[in-house]
Amino acid sequence: MRTKLDIEEIELFLDRQGLSFKPLKAELLDHLISDVESRMRYGETFEIAWNQVKGEIPSNHFKILQQQTMETIDTRFRISRIFSNLFLALMIMGSFFKFMHLPGAGILLISSFIALAISLLSGSLSGLIINRGKQGGIWLVTLVLGVLLLLTAYCFRILHLPGAELAAIVSVGLLLVSVLGITIIIRRHSGEENLLTFLHEKYASSIQRALVVLLSVGVLFKIVAAAKGSDFFVGDVTLILLIYGAGIQLLLFLWRAMAGNIQQSQNMVLTAICAICLFLPILNFYIPFAPRMVMAFTFYILSGYLIYQRVDNVTIRPWFLLFAGLNIVHFMGWSLMKMEVLPGDVQNILYSIPVAIIFVVPFWLFRKNKLMLTYWVLVFGAFALQFTQNI
Amino acid sequence: MSSKEFIRGTLKTIILKLLAENKQLYGYEISQRVAELSGDEIQLTYGALYPVLYKLESEGLLITTSEIVDNRARKYYSLTKKGHELAREKVNELQKFTDILKNILVPIPQPKMNLSGT
Numbered sequence: 001m002r003t004k005l006d007i008e009e010i011e012l013f014l015d016r017q018g019l020s021f022k023p024l025k026a027e028l029l030d031h032l033i034s035d036v037e038s039r040m041r042y043g044e045t046f047e048i049a050w051n052q053v054k055g056e057i058p059s060n061h062f063k064i065l066q067q068q069t070m071e072t073i074d075t076r077f078r079i080s081r082i083f084s085n086l087f088l089a090l091m092i093m094g095s096f097f098k099f100m101h102l103p104g105a106g107i108l109l110i111s112s113f114i115a116l117a118i119s120l121l122s123g124s125l126s127g128l129i130i131n132r133g134k135q136g137g138i139w140l141v142t143l144v145l146g147v148l149l150l151l152t153a154y155c156f157r158i159l160h161l162p163g164a165e166l167a168a169i170v171s172v173g174l175l176l177v178s179v180l181g182i183t184i185i186i187r188r189h190s191g192e193e194n195l196l197t198f199l200h201e202k203y204a205s206s207i208q209r210a211l212v213v214l215l216s217v218g219v220l221f222k223i224v225a226a227a228k229g230s231d232f233f234v235g236d237v238t239l240i241l242l243i244y245g246a247g248i249q250l251l252l253f254l255w256r257a258m259a260g261n262i263q264q265s266q267n268m269v270l271t272a273i274c275a276i277c278l279f280l281p282i283l284n285f286y287i288p289f290a291p292r293m294v295m296a297f298t299f300y301i302l303s304g305y306l307i308y309q310r311v312d313n314v315t316i317r318p319w320f321l322l323f324a325g326l327n328i329v330h331f332m333g334w335s336l337m338k339m340e341v342l343p344g345d346v347q348n349i350l351y352s353i354p355v356a357i358i359f360v361v362p363f364w365l366f367r368k369n370k371l372m373l374t375y376w377v378l379v380f381g382a383f384a385l386q387f388t389q390n391i
Numbered sequence: 392m393s394s395k396e397f398i399r400g401t402l403k404t405i406i407l408k409l410l411a412e413n414k415q416l417y418g419y420e421i422s423q424r425v426a427e428l429s430g431d432e433i434q435l436t437y438g439a440l441y442p443v444l445y446k447l448e449s450e451g452l453l454i455t456t457s458e459i460v461d462n463r464a465r466k467y468y469s470l471t472k473k474g475h476e477l478a479r480e481k482v483n484e485l486q487k488f489t490d491i492l493k494n495i496l497v498p499i500p501q502p503k504m505n506l507s508g509t
Contacts, residue, residue: 007463024445026464027418028437033463034419061438068442073449 006046007033013054017062024069028062071126071202080123084206087115088213091238095217098234099224109234110158113151116210120144127199136194139181143196143248146174150244150282154237165285172282179251179275183268186259197256207249208370211377214242219384239385246378247278247299253371254306267306274302293335296382300328307371316365320372323362327379330355334386359383398433402443404485407470407478410453415469418444444468452477 010032011025019025032053039049071077094108124144128137149171156164185194221235254271277299281292304324311317336342359380366372398405409424410416416424421444422435447453452474456467470478 004462023466024441027441027466030417030460030463030465031419031422031437033461038423057437061436065438065441068438069445072442072446 006036006050010036010050014062019062019066021066021070024066077123077126080119080126081206083115083119083122084210087112087119088210090115091213091217095221095234095238098221106158110155113155117148117151120147123203124199127195127202134195134198135189136182136185136196139178139185140196140199142174142178142181146171146178147244147248149174151241153282154241158234158237168282168285172279175279176276179272179279182255183272186255187265187268189259194259196252197259200252200256204249204253204370207245208374211242211246211249211374214238214245215377215381215384218242218381222384236385239381242381243378243385244278244282246374246381250303250307250371250374250378251275251278253374254303257310267309270302270306274299274306277302290339293339297328297331297335300324300331300379303375304328307375310371311369313369316369316372319362319365323359323365323376324379326358327383330383331386356383398435398439401485402435402439403447404478404481406440406443406447407452407474408482410468410470411475411478411482415456415467417465417467421468447474 007029011029014025014028014032019028035053036046036049039052040046044052090108090112094105094112097103097105097108121144124140128140149167153164153167153171156162156167182194182196186197218235218238221238225235251271251274254267254274258268258271277295280287281295284292304320308317308320308324311320333342333344337344362376363373363380366376405425406421409421413424418440422440425433425435444453448455448468452471453468454471456469458465458467
């Protein structure tokens with residue numbers, strides 16, 4: 001049995017390690033004392049045994065352990081997961097109702113956006129509370145608020161409510177400010193993990209799943225609408241959300257790669273330009289078509305270049321170059337035809353269907369590389385949107 | 392793949408198995424049993440053990456009771472009914488998998504050719 005002073009010393013050590021979750025602290029106290037006692041049975045003094053036990057614990061080990069444990073049991077993370085699944089379920093149901101012309105489709109789709117918003121909010125707030133010590137919390141909140149306002153803007157558009165433009169303007173403002181903040185934080189604390197990249201590592205797979213559902217729903221809407229000659233609105237909104245979702249996912253992947261590497265200042269600037277080119281076209285009611293297309297073109301080239309730099313697989317590199325190049329040529333042609341600089345019909349089915357078939361191939365080619373796959377999800381979403389776009 | 396990754400993938404099953412064989416165990420005891428049974432080959436870190444215990448508890452596979460031992464609280468873990476069922480299932484799965492691995496890793500002896508014709 002240890003003296004009160006011995007126990008206090010071990011408790012003090014746990015406090016200094018940043019352990020604040022009492023049940024875990026009590027359990028670790030018992031574990032450490034048991035370990036010390038076990039060593040003392042072999043003739044060691046308390047001081048020597050305690051120093052041996054302490055010496056075997058890596059720095060920050062308990063802090064990380066507490067974070068992991070909290071995330072495991074924290075109901076807020078569970079709430080985030082439940083709502084992200086609800087978002088997918090409502091999205092699929094809403095789309096089905098819309099196709100079948102059943103009442104309530106609009107409500108279901110709007111509810112899916114609300115579920116997505118709650119999921120994003122609860123996930124990021126829980127991350128913020130549990131990982132207080134990590135850098136960049138304020139920029140995470142700014143980014144999430146920007147995304148939420150973007151969702152609000154599109155909900156308002158669907159419901160034909162006033163205020164959609166204002167929500168979009170504030171959203172773009174917040175998104176651009178967050179890009180600036182994140183770039184500075186990664187540059188100042190390069191080599192260290194920040195809250196945004198830390199949380200993204202946990203949520204990247206869920207975001208990817210949501211993007212695949214959005215793409216499937218959006219494309220399905222476009223196909224049915226094209227076949228029936230009916231309204232493209234819901235499909236267009238879904239695809240626009242997909243493009244921004246995939247774009248943000250791409251930026252997060254790039255930031256994550258840069259956060260762990262100090263020699264990345266040029267790439268950080270290029271990523272920031274990519275982000276500006278992605279977010280500014282949201283203001284389509286203020287920015288004319290031609291500058292928006294220049295921005296989209298710049299985004300494709302810069303993000304394609306940044307991804308190409310990170311592809312280690314020599315077999316897949318030429319394929320990425322080929323398809324990214326094909327997309328850029330196709331996009332340039334489409335933009336010039338749309339602006340009537342080049343003659344031709346942008347909706348020509350004899351052209352669009354073969355392009356669509358070719359554009360499906362990279363999903364299989366890039367399936368093992370998240371960065372390239374995300375890029376292609378964005379490219380395909382944008383291609384589907386170009387086809388009979390009316391928003 | 393390092394041994395750490397093997398342990399990460401099987402730790403849940405190891406803990407369930409130990410608790411299935413013992414009425415109740417506390418954290419330090421679990422880590423000692425693992426070290427003992429593995430001939431000190433597997434040393435569980437705090438970071439590996441406790442998140443799994445909390446996860447199993449939150450999934451309703453474990454129940455906990457606390458006792459005061461030598462002026463400090465000790466938390467004991469034991470399996471629920473659902474935990475016992477899962478322990479059986481997981482141990483069977485892992486045994487089958489290790490048998491398959493053995494078959495892959497240990498070369499099957501080739502039959503010798505009889506060249507004398509007898």
